[in-house]
Ligand code: FES
């Protein structure tokens with residue numbers, strides 16, 4: 560049954576016009592709002608298009624063509640105005656809708672010349688939510704930006720992490736429905752990297768299962784030492800449609816830059832210790848996670864860095880005619896079938912899976928989560944420090960290497976504790992995604 564998915568159709572299922580049309584039906588997170596505290600204009604390559612994202616002097620965002628319609632100057636070097644972006648070459652100005660609103664010399668020399676109408680540049684809708692800027696490149700009317708309930712959680716410290724990866728988005732997303740890789744990539748390989756050949760082996764996966772629901776797929780796992788009452792089996796984790804992963808206190812999105820490049824976007828929330836409440840975060844920091852060390856080698860110390868190595872290692876576009884799917888890949892098959900069904904739906908003019916259009920059904924949407932109560936309501940400092948999984952979330956950023964000191968300091972301030980001051984048991988424990996247990 561699995562073999563039928565080893566075919567040419569799937570070789571490039573993550574690429575091409577049809578898949579591009581499909582993905583354009585969804586809002587994509589493309590930047591952190593706080594990035595615009597330092598710069599007003601950011602280059603963005605998205606779905607194979609070169610664009611600039613800007614925040615004008617009134618604070619409104621716009622996403623328009625990277626190049627000016629006059630003589631193609633790079634609008635990255637433009638200047639933001641009250642309502643739009645002005646090209647620095649000859650001063651033509653563009654609104655967030657792409658309309659050309661000023662052509663200074665033309666307006667003087669040939670008033671009423673009517674050039675402006677044909678001088679519009681392409682533009683796409685943008686919205687902000689969760690401290691991120693979201694873009695929509697598809698046909699209008701645009702659907703709604705999903706209002707996941709986590710974006711409204713209180714008393715938490717949120718950070719947004721961006722990384723550029725040299726591979727197609729779909730092989731990254733297939734990782735979101737791949738439970739067994741945790742045991743090997745994060746547990747066993749992670750231990751080998753730290754401890755060498757004498758490293759122990761983690762609990763084996765005994766069973767996995769995959770289910771579909773309104774907003775994506777779910778995987779459930781049972782590992783040695785757990786049973787059918789374990790939340791890893793009863794609740795599981797969410798492969799969020801079409802290109803996200805939700806793990807209880809954080810989201811990951813694999814945003815298509817083009818067929819061969821992906822922007823990894825992580826939204827990460829940690830509830831402050833109860834003693835720190837009420838806590839209101841002033842600004843959600845955004846930082847760029849490095850993928851390589853100073854010697855040019857891939858970083859492998861942190862959970863998502865390990866994933867990045869796997870995804871990029873599959874090639875710029877994974878060759879699915881040369882893979883060998885097995886029992887661990889039931890979720891991969893389910894995901895590919897779903898995408899093929901979505902492609903057929905879009906070809907018929909229908910909405911693909913997970914599109915939200917009814918505002919009444921887009922209010923703090925709850926997703927399956929094994930750590931919802933703890934994440935929402937928090938724990939005391941003592942409770943956090945007594946549990947290795949919770950402790951990890953406050954003593955270090957476990958997902959990616961390279962968190963800047965200024966983010967770390969803000970985080971420590973919010974948590975009311977510093978990693979270096981912690982001297983309790985298991986200080987310095989490895990950064991690992993344990994993949995199971997009550998908090999995961
Ligand atoms: S190239 Fe932009 S105004 Fe001339």
Ligand SMILES: [Fe+2]
Nearest residue numbers: 740745862866
């Ligand atoms: Fe992983």
